[in-house]
Amino acid sequence: MEKIRYALDLLGNPEGNLPIIHVAGTNGKGSTIAFMNQLLQSQGLRVGTFVSPHMVSVHDRICINNQPIADEHYRQLLEQILDLEQEVARVYEPFRYFEVMVLMMFLYFKDKALDVVLLEVGIGGLLDTTNVVDPLVSVISTVGMDHQDLLGSSLGEIAEQKAGIIKPKRPVVLGPVRPEVLEICQRKAEQAGAPLYRSGWEFQLEEGRFENGSLALDALELGLAGRHQEENAAVALQAFWLFMQASEREIDREKAKQALAQTRWAGRLEQVSQRPTIFLDGAHNVPAVERLVAHIQNQREQDVTILFSALKRKDFKEMLELIQRELPKANLLLTSFAYDGAISDEDGLAGSTYVADYQAFLKEWRKKGVGSLYITGSLYFISQVRRLFEHKY
Incomplete structure (x- = not known):
C-alpha cells in the first residue's frame, strides 16, 4: 500500500477527485457492477468501470460507458507508468501487473468528466491496490472461502479483509452473508461511523419487487439468469439509490427497470x-x-x-x-x-x-x-x- 500511495503522489493523486463506488466481495462483484453500470447509464450518466479479469481483451478492464480504452491511449499510459516505475523502483520493488492497471485506470479516468466510477477490488479489500480511494459508497457483495493463501484460512479472517474497504462516514451496502461475517462488518461500520445497509434488512428484492423504505420498484425482470442474480441486483439497486441520493439526482424508475432487464455480463451463466x-x-x-x-x-x-x-x-x-x-x-x-x-x-x-x-x-x-x-x-x-x-x- 505504501508503494501505490507513493506512486499516486508522484502522479499528482489522480484518484483524489473521482466519484467512486468501491466494490469488494468473494463472488458477485462483476455482476453487481454490471447492474449498476446499466442503471447509472440509464439515467444519462457517464460511467467509468474497472473490472478484472478480462474476458476478451485487457482493454476491457477500463471502460467508459461500455467502451474499452482505445489502444492508442492504453499504450501512451503504459509508457507513462513504465517511466514512473523507474522512479518508484528507487524506493520500492517494481510494479506488479495489477498495480500497473490500477495506475493506468486512475490516469485515464482523471480528465474524462465522469459522473461515477465503478471500481472493483482485485483481491480482498484491506490491502488491495484499489483501497487508496475515499468512495461515495462501499459495496461488499458476498463473503466466502477463496484466496485463503492471501486472505486467511477462516471466514472471519477473510471478512476482516473484505470489510477493510469500509471508510469513515461512507455508506456501506452489504449483500447476503453469514452471521459471523455480518457481525464483523457491523463492528467495522460502527467504528468508522459508516451507515450500514444490509440485504434482507434495510433493503430486499423478492418476487420481482425491490424495496428499501424510500424506493420501491415492481415487476422487475433481470437480464442475468440465476437466483443469486436477484441478490446481486438488490445490492446494485441499493448502491445506485445511495449514489443518486448523495448526488441529489432524481431517479427515472421506468428507465431503471429497463436497465435491469437489459443487463448482460460476459461469462456469468x-x-x-x-x-x-x-x-x-x-x-x-x-x-x-x-x-x-x-x-x-x-x-x-x-x-x-x-x-x-x-x-x-x-x-x-x-x-x-x-x-x-x-x-x-x-x-x-x-x-x-x-x-x-x-x-x-x-x-x-x-x-x-x-x-x-x-x-x-x-x-x-x-x-x-x-x-x-x-x-x-x-x-x-x-x-x-x-x-x-x-x-x-
Missing part, C-alpha cells in the same frame, strides 16, 4: 449457443459452484454435461466433489487449458472423465450434443473458451 444449449459460467470457487449447482437443479434438466477446468491453487477437488454429490446424474468432464498452473489429467476424481482437447470436444458437441452443456471453472478458462464463440467457432 451466459448462453452462447441455443442449439445445442451451451452456457459459460465462471464458477471459480466453492461458493460460485454452489450457485451454479442450485441453478442447474432449479432447471430440472434431464441431460446435463459439465465441462470443468480450474487452477491447481484453487479448491478444485472440493468443487468437483460438490458437483458429483449434488448433480449425480450429470456427465462431468475435466479438461485443461493454456495457463500456468491449470489442472491436468492427473488431477481428476473417480467418476469424472478427462478431455484432452476441449476445442475438439466443443466442435463435436456443437454437431451432435444432446441436452445442455455448462462450461465452468476458472475465469481464465472461460475467457479462452469465450473467444472461440466470439469468432463463431
Whole structure:
C-alpha cells in the first residue's frame, strides 16, 4: 500500500477527485457492477468501470460507458507508468501487473468528466491496490472461502479483509452473508461511523419487487439468469439509490427497470449457443459452484454435461466433489487449458472423465450434443473458451 500511495503522489493523486463506488466481495462483484453500470447509464450518466479479469481483451478492464480504452491511449499510459516505475523502483520493488492497471485506470479516468466510477477490488479489500480511494459508497457483495493463501484460512479472517474497504462516514451496502461475517462488518461500520445497509434488512428484492423504505420498484425482470442474480441486483439497486441520493439526482424508475432487464455480463451463466444449449459460467470457487449447482437443479434438466477446468491453487477437488454429490446424474468432464498452473489429467476424481482437447470436444458437441452443456471453472478458462464463440467457432 505504501508503494501505490507513493506512486499516486508522484502522479499528482489522480484518484483524489473521482466519484467512486468501491466494490469488494468473494463472488458477485462483476455482476453487481454490471447492474449498476446499466442503471447509472440509464439515467444519462457517464460511467467509468474497472473490472478484472478480462474476458476478451485487457482493454476491457477500463471502460467508459461500455467502451474499452482505445489502444492508442492504453499504450501512451503504459509508457507513462513504465517511466514512473523507474522512479518508484528507487524506493520500492517494481510494479506488479495489477498495480500497473490500477495506475493506468486512475490516469485515464482523471480528465474524462465522469459522473461515477465503478471500481472493483482485485483481491480482498484491506490491502488491495484499489483501497487508496475515499468512495461515495462501499459495496461488499458476498463473503466466502477463496484466496485463503492471501486472505486467511477462516471466514472471519477473510471478512476482516473484505470489510477493510469500509471508510469513515461512507455508506456501506452489504449483500447476503453469514452471521459471523455480518457481525464483523457491523463492528467495522460502527467504528468508522459508516451507515450500514444490509440485504434482507434495510433493503430486499423478492418476487420481482425491490424495496428499501424510500424506493420501491415492481415487476422487475433481470437480464442475468440465476437466483443469486436477484441478490446481486438488490445490492446494485441499493448502491445506485445511495449514489443518486448523495448526488441529489432524481431517479427515472421506468428507465431503471429497463436497465435491469437489459443487463448482460460476459461469462456469468451466459448462453452462447441455443442449439445445442451451451452456457459459460465462471464458477471459480466453492461458493460460485454452489450457485451454479442450485441453478442447474432449479432447471430440472434431464441431460446435463459439465465441462470443468480450474487452477491447481484453487479448491478444485472440493468443487468437483460438490458437483458429483449434488448433480449425480450429470456427465462431468475435466479438461485443461493454456495457463500456468491449470489442472491436468492427473488431477481428476473417480467418476469424472478427462478431455484432452476441449476445442475438439466443443466442435463435436456443437454437431451432435444432446441436452445442455455448462462450461465452468476458472475465469481464465472461460475467457479462452469465450473467444472461440466470439469468432463463431
